[in-house]
Amino acid sequence: VTIPTLHMNMLFSSSCWSTDPHNLPYIQYVHTGADIIWYCIPKSQNSRFRTAMSELTPSLITHKPRWLKEDCVMVNPQLLREKGVKVDR
Numbered sequence: 001v002t003i004p005t006l007h008m009n010m011l012f013s014s015s016c017w018s019t020d021p022h023n024l025p026y027i028q029y030v031h032t033g034a035d036i037i038w039y040c041i042p043k044s045q046n047s048r049f050r051t052a053m054s055e056l057t058p059s060l061i062t063h064k065p066r067w068l069k070e071d072c073v074m075v076n077p078q079l080l081r082e083k084g085v086k087v088d089r
Contacts, residue, residue, distance in 0.1 A: 016074050017053075037089065039077045045086050052083035 041049045053068065053075065054061045060073045077087040 014074070016072060017068060040088050041080070042086060042088065048083070048085045049080065052080050052085050055083065 050067060056075055056079060057073050060069060061067055080087050
């Protein structure tokens, strides 16, 4: 928790679905370029999200409390919506 992290990205970069390891709020700052598009899933949708991810990427989901490994899977938000998960933009 005491080690700051800097993420360096470039044009057309993206990141995978993830959760903060310590459930802490964080901010990402874009110095220049287009705005970042954030997608998030309400906490109330966690069960549906986990079920959908287990169906879409079964080999990448664990049975541990932190079931979604950090930065390992990309799933189109539309696919999650089709599985009944509320995805906010």
